[in-house]
Amino acid sequence: MKSLSKIDYLFPKEVIVSVTSRCNLRCRMCDIWKSKKKELTTEIWKRFIDDISAVGVKTIVFSGGEPLLRQDIFELIAYSREKKLNVCLTSNGTLIDNDIADKLLSSGIGVVNISLEGPSEVHNYLRGGGSFEKAVAALEKLRQRGIETTVATVVSRYNYRYLKEVIKFADIYGATTVKFQPFSNLFLEDKTKRDKFFLLPQQCEYLAEIIESVIYISQKRGISTNPPSYLRKMPLYFRKGIRFSKGCKALFYSCPVDSEGNVFPCWMLARKDMLIGNIAQDRFEKLWGSNLHKEIKRKIFSYGCPGCMMSCYDEIFDNRHHNSAKIRKLLGISFYQRKLHNLARMLKSFIYFSILRIRFYTRAKLTFRNKLKRVFTHLKNRKVRINIKIEKKEAERLVKEIEKAKRVLKQYLEES
Amino acid sequence: MNKSCLKKFEENLAYHFSEKLNYPFAMPHWIYISLSHRCTYNCQMCGVVKILQGYELPFKIVKDTFDTIAHWRWDCVITLTGGEPFLREDIFKIIEYGVKKKLKIEVISNGALINKGVAEKIIKSGLRNIAISLDGAREETHDHIREKGAFKKAVRALQYLSAAKKQFGRGPQISVWTTIMKENVAELFDIIELVRDIGVECLVYHPVIVAQDDMQNTSPDAPFWVRGDNIRVLKEQIDKIVDYRDKYGLVAFLHDPYLWIKYFENTLTKDDWKCNPFVFINIGPDGEIRSCGSSFGNIKDIGLDACLTTSLADVARAKMKQCTRPCLQTCWARPEADYLDEIVNTFIKDLNQELLPEERKRIVVREALMLLDKYEKLIKNRLSLS
Ligand SMILES: C[S@@+](CC[C@H](N)C(=O)[O-])C[C@H]1O[C@@H](n2cnc3c(N)ncnc32)[C@H](O)[C@@H]1O
Ligand SMILES: C[S@@+](CC[C@H](N)C(=O)[O-])C[C@H]1O[C@@H](n2cnc3c(N)ncnc32)[C@H](O)[C@@H]1O
Ligand code: SF4
Ligand code: SF4
Ligand code: SF4
Ligand code: SF4
Numbered sequence: 146m147k148s149l150s151k152i153d154y155l156f157p158k159e160v161i162v163s164v165t166s167r168c169n170l171r172c173r174m175c176d177i178w179k180s181k182k183k184e185l186t187t188e189i190w191k192r193f194i195d196d197i198s199a200v201g202v203k204t205i206v207f208s209g210g211e212p213l214l215r216q217d218i219f220e221l222i223a224y225s226r227e228k229k230l231n232v233c234l235t236s237n238g239t240l241i242d243n244d245i246a247d248k249l250l251s252s253g254i255g256v257v258n259i260s261l262e263g264p265s266e267v268h269n270y271l272r273g274g275g276s277f278e279k280a281v282a283a284l285e286k287l288r289q290r291g292i293e294t295t296v297a298t299v300v301s302r303y304n305y306r307y308l309k310e311v312i313k314f315a316d317i318y319g320a321t322t323v324k325f326q327p328f329s330n331l332f333l334e335d336k337t338k339r340d341k342f343f344l345l346p347q348q349c350e351y352l353a354e355i356i357e358s359v360i361y362i363s364q365k366r367g368i369s370t371n372p373p374s375y376l377r378k379m380p381l382y383f384r385k386g387i388r389f390s391k392g393c394k395a396l397f398y399s400c401p402v403d404s405e406g407n408v409f410p411c412w413m414l415a416r417k418d419m420l421i422g423n424i425a426q427d428r429f430e431k432l433w434g435s436n437l438h439k440e441i442k443r444k445i446f447s448y449g450c451p452g453c454m455m456s457c458y459d460e461i462f463d464n465r466h467h468n469s470a471k472i473r474k475l476l477g478i479s480f481y482q483r484k485l486h487n488l489a490r491m492l493k494s495f496i497y498f499s500i501l502r503i504r505f506y507t508r509a510k511l512t513f514r515n516k517l518k519r520v521f522t523h524l525k526n527r528k529v530r531i532n533i534k535i536e537k538k539e540a541e542r543l544v545k546e547i548e549k550a551k552r553v554l555k556q557y558l559e560e561s
Numbered sequence: 562m563n564k565s566c567l568k569k570f571e572e573n574l575a576y577h578f579s580e581k582l583n584y585p586f587a588m589p590h591w592i593y594i595s596l597s598h599r600c601t602y603n604c605q606m607c608g609v610v611k612i613l614q615g616y617e618l619p620f621k622i623v624k625d626t627f628d629t630i631a632h633w634r635w636d637c638v639i640t641l642t643g644g645e646p647f648l649r650e651d652i653f654k655i656i657e658y659g660v661k662k663k664l665k666i667e668v669i670s671n672g673a674l675i676n677k678g679v680a681e682k683i684i685k686s687g688l689r690n691i692a693i694s695l696d697g698a699r700e701e702t703h704d705h706i707r708e709k710g711a712f713k714k715a716v717r718a719l720q721y722l723s724a725a726k727k728q729f730g731r732g733p734q735i736s737v738w739t740t741i742m743k744e745n746v747a748e749l750f751d752i753i754e755l756v757r758d759i760g761v762e763c764l765v766y767h768p769v770i771v772a773q774d775d776m777q778n779t780s781p782d783a784p785f786w787v788r789g790d791n792i793r794v795l796k797e798q799i800d801k802i803v804d805y806r807d808k809y810g811l812v813a814f815l816h817d818p819y820l821w822i823k824y825f826e827n828t829l830t831k832d833d834w835k836c837n838p839f840v841f842i843n844i845g846p847d848g849e850i851r852s853c854g855s856s857f858g859n860i861k862d863i864g865l866d867a868c869l870t871t872s873l874a875d876v877a878r879a880k881m882k883q884c885t886r887p888c889l890q891t892c893w894a895r896p897e898a899d900y901l902d903e904i905v906n907t908f909i910k911d912l913n914q915e916l917l918p919e920e921r922k923r924i925v926v927r928e929a930l931m932l933l934d935k936y937e938k939l940i941k942n943r944l945s946l947s
Binding site for chain 1: 581582583584615616621847848849858859861862863867871873901902904905906909919922923926927929930933934936937939940941943944
């Protein structure tokens, strides 16, 4: 916690804004367009861009909805460039024709990120007919104009077999990076859809293999992807979900803003009770690092957060996540082997701790008999791991009371 | 007696030692869930509408919470309140789910939205108790505190409910909740007659609390506070109510009503009434669990079970233990679990009344002894460590 409080006062490096919740597509894994949120005016966004560049934010990412549905998006991009920010735009690519590509070029955009879910059939099934062709055409057009492009892919049951293909497409159409993002409930209103998208357990093992080849191919073709440790975590994510975790660095270096201007600690925690404030009402430097913000972070660090596998935060996985070789080993073996493995591990730790405890108990200067007795009482009681805090005097008084109560009951037994 | 004496003994022991050892052996008995802070009214004495606006517990969270509570297998009562619970569209869905999980569910409402159809739905829903707030026997008093027309609506709601219950043949207990305050002290007794004629089955009084975030800040110069001459009026009213109760019932006292006088005179102390921090929790519409104003954690983040053992919960409970000005919100306390010898005495008394063969009784006592042993061992282990 100490090191965290040190960087606590810093402003984020990156701001991800959703400029609109409107969208021209109706993708199966996304309900953003249903939320029908209000939108902020150009002036407010400009003021916000002023503010973040003043406090030293390096990058702004425009997302949505479909950000290109906003008429003033080029103006905002150009304005951000004026303020020396790196600008990235996330789009489904269907609206990018020659005209828009030209406008993007002249606005000075740095990177355009196009969503690609796999081969044409898969992509069109998930995102609607014709969207694949338009997306790759967009990649093509942007490359012709020398704009850097990247690809984003939501990994789900529908497309996990085609991840290698995505890398190949990216290579063919000249994208530099592919970011894989496991399916999450975040953008869904109907959370039960999750079951349709999550991988079945038996598929997870297959996914682990695919991911190895994805890592291999991407290195061979010079396409960068998420850190290998992050990718290797994915099968486990689909199998077990994310365990309750205790916040992460994303809370410090990244800042999400939704289309109404609400600032949240991270996209996963974009909830009413985690609301830091609104940029339409307050200036950014007042919101970030405010007492409310600190309080919210404190809450996250003390109660924990839902945990996530957001690809935009994937750098943290490099140092945070488990030993990936071990995970792979576990995934590669059969069901019974795994059970056996777990059993062996439990037994090992049990024996280890028992020896430690027995050593602790037997070290005292007691006769052998008493030592044994202590060990046995310990083994008998070891289930009770309740941590009670009580003063000695009080405890003694309570024991006396209990003894008295027991006497009363025993008396009853004798009398009857 | 519907609960076996051993079960009761076990629970009382759990509450007793939870309090003594600061560890939740017992689960809360009273669980208030504020489903939403939206309300049809904005009553003068009520804080809920004025704070935490805009929050509403999602159905999913309520459902998970019900699941957790059902899993405890602990005798507890869930009271759905608000704001106005019937403003939620999914209120019957919530009730239905709770009833399916075999939980005891109660609802407190102001009655404004209870028309004939809703009343019938309530009666058939499987609720245990439906309480309507009535703050005066006269229309002017109630409407002055709440809003014009509120009295008529509340009375009408009660009428619908009792008619529906008569028609259906069974259903939840229909009760009335009255908050005692300066404005209505003189009418407390009259409320009895009013509601009796409608067919209400239970009437509960509770004194007003003025502080919102911390119950202990009760200040004697607050509005609504009964003081001066009104104390005498209150005394007379209590005499009449007690008299009525002894003869005809209807009124349910959750504690000695004469404590109200001490409460309003600010002479109530811990010796008169002691709050057990493990008996009650309140789940706010933001998901935050609170008891006596202090937070335990948020169920949205870590779930109900984990909230009960956070360090925040420890701090909150420690604060409640040091309470100097009890607030007389009856559900906070569990006087029968305050002293161990009393717990044992009640147990033996109950046991003697139970119609069991002698042999069986001896087994029950042995089991009770084992329960005591459990706690003794725990404390002794702790002693031997230190
Ligand atoms: C919500 S979109 C907004 C930008 C643009 N409309 C697009 O589709 O690229 C941002 C990214 O989130 C991804 N996404 C959509 N639904 C998702 C889900 N359920 N889980 C994870 N990522 C999702 C999209 O593929 C896209 O790369
Ligand atoms: C907050 S209301 C919520 C349910 C519903 N809206 C109603 O009015 O009955 C629950 C109960 O608390 C009572 N109440 C409101 N303000 C109070 C206060 N300051 N002190 C004590 N009780 C209060 C109300 O009279 C009502 O019986
Ligand atoms: S994923 Fe993107 S393109 Fe698809 S509906 Fe969501 S916002 Fe629109
Ligand atoms: S939800 Fe994800 S991004 Fe947010 S704090 Fe937790 S781990 Fe970090
Ligand atoms: S009706 Fe109930 S919740 Fe609404 S303001 Fe009145 S007392 Fe409060
Ligand atoms: S009696 Fe309990 S709830 Fe009431 S003020 Fe005291 S500690 Fe708080």
